[in-house]
Amino acid sequence: MTRVLVVEDDPQLVRALKINLQARKFDVEEASDGGLALRLAATRKPDVILLDLGLPDMDGIEVIKGVRGWSRVPILVLSARHTSEEKIRALDAGADDYVTKPFSMDELLARLRAATRRQEEPAQNDEQAVVTTDDFTIDLVAKKVLRGSRPVRLTPTEWHLLEILIANPGHLITQRRLLLEVWGPTYSEHTNYLRVYMAQLRRKLEADPSHPRYLITEPGMGYRFEP
Structure with missing residues (x-):
């Protein structure tokens, strides 16, 4: 049982x-503040965490960072904070998805199922686990x-993008697929996110970021990794 x-500190929402x-046969633990959340995450080892950012004792971003210090458990943020800056802060801290309140229960359950599926995917084999190019490993x-x-x-967001691209060497990955897998359905049209994060990856990995050798843009379509 998952x-x-x-x-979450709102008793009605909990x-x-x-x-x-x-x-739907999930086993549910609950925490009304960040301190208890960190203790339960460590002792109960949940399969997925649903996290409100507005907690009474600490910001939910600190909970994400605390959990990410030792665990890759999927974290889905549930928050009334609507700005792109807040969403990017949570995703960069290590959240896997961001659902804005109010939300439909059907959408939340779909996101939850997707997160648990990704967690259950088999690990890369040894040959796939290390990718070596002339410029980076x-x-x-x-x-x-x-x-x-x-x-x-x-x-974490840069990692997620890079993992998707290098898992499909030479193949075009559409903008929509990247947005859905990294940021979720709410962001399927936010192509500016991709431009920003791909530029960051190129600055970190490419010898000449303005003329990339590995992280290639297919204008209007998507991106591909050329090994």
Whole structure:
């Protein structure tokens, strides 16, 4: 049974989430503040976390960072904060998805199923786990990038984009697919997100970011990784 940790201080919303999740055979734990959420995440090892950002004792971003210090458990943010800056902060801190309140329960459940499916996907085999080019090396299991002997720091969102592209070498990945997989259905038209993050990846990985060798744009269509 999939264990869900609901981190939310609104008792009515917690009750609605518990009823809907338990009806679909999820095992539900709950925490009304960030401190308890971090303790339960460590001791109960949930399969997925639903997290409100507006908690009474700390910002939900700090909960994300705390969990990401030791776990890759999927984190879905549930928040009334609508600005792009807030969403990017949460995603860069390590959230896997961002659902804006008010939301439909059907949409939330679909996002939850997608997150748990991704978590259950088989790990890369040893041959796929390390990708080596003339300019950089990517270790997918250790989540490390080296340019020569120098480590390159990537944000969780940059990692997610890069993993999708290098898992499909030479293949065009559409803008829509990248947006759906990295940011979710709400962002399927936000192509500006892709331009910003791809530019960041090129600055970190390409020898000449303005003339990329590996991270190629197909104008109006999407991106591909050329090994």
